[in-house]
Amino acid sequence: MRILMVGHTYLVAENQKKLRALAAQPGVEVAVIVPHRWRDPLAGELRPHVSALFPVSVRPMRAVRPGSEQFYWYFSLDLGLRRYAPDLLCVEQGAGSVVYAQSLVCRNLFAPRAKAVFFTWWNLPYRGRWPLPALERFNLRQSQGAVAGNADAARILRDHGFSGPLAVLPQLGVDPDEFRRRDATGLRRMLGLDRFTVGFVGRFVEEKGLRVFLEALASLTVNFQLLLVGRGPLEAEIRAFVTARAWADRVKIVSGVGHAEVAAYLNCMDVLVLPSLTRPWWKEQFGHVLIEAMACEVPVIGSSSGEISGVIGDGGLVTVEGDVGALVGALTRVATSPELRRRLGEAGRRRVFETYAHDVLARRLVAFFRSL
DSSP states (O other), X not given: OEEEXXXXXXXXXXXXXXXXXXXXXXXXXXXXXXXXXXXXXXXXXXXXXXXXXXXXXXXXXXXXXXXOTTTOEESOSSTTHHHHOOSEEEEOSOTTOHHHHHHHHHHHHHOTXXXXXXXXXXXXXXXXXXXXHHHHHHHHHTOSXXXXXXXXXXXXXXXXXXXXXXXXXXXXXXXXXXXXXXXXXXXXXXXXXXXXXXXXXXXXXXXXXXXXXXXXXXXXXXXXXXXXXXXXXXXXXXXXXXXXXXOTTTEEEEOOOOGGGXXXXXXXXXXXXXXXXXXXXXXXXXXXXXXXXXXXXXXXXXXXSTTXXXXXXXXXXEEOTTOHHHHHHHHHHHHHOHHHXXXXXXXXXXXXXXXXXXXXXXHHHHHHHHHO
16 A cells, blocks of 8 residues: 655654654555645744655655645645555645645546545634635545544534544654653753752643643642743743742743654653643644653643543543642642652553554554555
8 A cells, every 4th residue: 555645744753753653564655745844833944854764755845835734735736646656645734724635636637546535633613714615625525534633623524524434543653762761860950950840841822721830830839840841922921920939940941942852851850731721712632742751651730621631541630721729739649649650650651552652553544544
């Protein structure tokens, strides 16, 4: 089975490990088309990682409007479909994206026997505006299958009229060899972390629950330090909060951390918190950093927003989103019980091996593709 993937996610070397796992399945050949560059709000300007030693053909193509998941498209007449002749085309940019419509037109013209599948994360009810409803209807009618990143996204697809085969699987898994427990003594010393360390990795935005997080920490009686890895528009507010409470020795903010370095910073944490909040425009679609932390045997605490509770399962603690007192209680439990931290860490890593490792997801995805 020849699979052609399309998506900006695979510019990044760490994310390409999913493709390696797909290509390792019996009888499977994989190629991927990626934009020549991408503007990411957290990582900045991304360029494709291409290696002659990689077992998957990574094909950068010039893109128009790179950085816009819904509206970007490729400056190409056939997207390489004539040469590659895939059995299955999988476009991971959503049900109503312009690039998926472009891919379907190229499939119909140059590889009409290929089955077409799309991936979507979108987990909030929506009504598109012209011309997107027509574009989405075209895309859904032309699709032979779909993969939803969470249960809510699957329900929304059905509500929008998609009746074809549908799998619920996250877009990316985790490499448990890369994300594992390791000695972080040197990095902790460099960062000045010498106490119980609470961590967050991600965008500094309101919907990630950072205000709730800071309020909970302000009520925490445990002697803690806070490690924030990321950047975003709330950074100035966070720094003002830290200054107002004279927390300069307690809080470390680190920006510009590449994905290859994330595991090292996770290992500096005694617990990772993802206190996301549901908003009219957003709710947590998955929370990939949770499975990265779980793979490192770092206990996780997540809110009840979106898919978080389903991701964590028995591998961590879940609190009601926006409930400061509940978050204080969960943090206190974890901080005061080394035995609880050990049990949650072991349960989290076990859950990753059973559910979220790249090879596990690859087997499930290939089985779905074969069923089409």
